[in-house]
Amino acid sequence: MDTTDDAWRVVLAYVRRWQVEMCYRSCKTDLAMESPRLWFWENRLKLLLMASLVYAFLLSLLTPPLAPLVQEILRHWCHRTGKRHRQVAIPLSRLRSALSSLWLTHHPSLSYTTPDSG
Structure with missing residues (x-):
């Protein structure tokens, strides 16, 4: 990572990943399919x-x-x-x-x- 733009790209990639994880968690919980x-x-x-x-x-x-x-x-x-x-x-x-x-x-x-x- 050389610039602040590179750092922001990494941060935003994690933000998108977190949204996917929260959506997946919510779907499993909302439909009572944890295990x-x-x-x-x-x-x-x-x-x-x-x-x-x-x-x-x-x-x-x-x-x-x-x-x-x-x-x-x-x-x-x-x-x-x-x-x-x-x-x-x-x-x-x-x-x-x-x-x-x-x-x-x-x-x-x-x-x-x-x-x-x-």
Whole structure:
């Protein structure tokens, strides 16, 4: 390293790396996947695909049109008090917990029936 620009490049590279690490940590925590015990590659791939689907679903809930729905779900199923908690960004782990509580109380119907063609 010869110049301050070289030093800054190294610092900024570590900053980018840290963002990746924090994102990875957050994804593992938010999806409750800290230590999966899967030995076979096919099983790991299935778990990764399911986690990707769940993560995409949770992220889709954070779109602005769904904000009122998400706020209601959080208010009733993962309530937090205080002004600070109402103003911070919603971690996916809290949203996942709220949906889990909601679905444990009110089991969603996953059956699909086709309308009569009659």
